Amino acid sequence: MVKREASIGGNFEAVSLAGGDWICGENSPTNVLYLGTGGDLVVLGKGDTADVTFVGLQAGYHLLDVQAIRQTGTTASDIVVIR
Numbered sequence: 001m002v003k004r005e006a007s008i009g010g011n012f013e014a015v016s017l018a019g020g021d022w023i024c025g026e027n028s029p030t031n032v033l034y035l036g037t038g039g040d041l042v043v044l045g046k047g048d049t050a051d052v053t054f055v056g057l058q059a060g061y062h063l064l065d066v067q068a069i070r071q072t073g074t075t076a077s078d079i080v081v082i083r
């Protein structure tokens with residue numbers, strides 16, 4: 001898996017899943033996700049060993065402590081992580 005991101009300054013990062021999963025890493029997990037377009041979101045939570053699918057999330061802010069966002073199964077888009 002390859003970390004894919006575009007920095008937009010400060011503690012914010014735009015997430016691109018075009019090239020695969022987005023990996024945050026164990027040392028800097030994200031605490032808040034902003035979804036510009038709602039949908040399903042598949043993530044690996046901090047310290048977890050199995051992925052979790054959140055079905056039908058609405059656009060907006062979500063308090064999720066994640067270390068990875070999976071490309072496969074994620075239909076939400078315009079994702080920004082906030083640390």
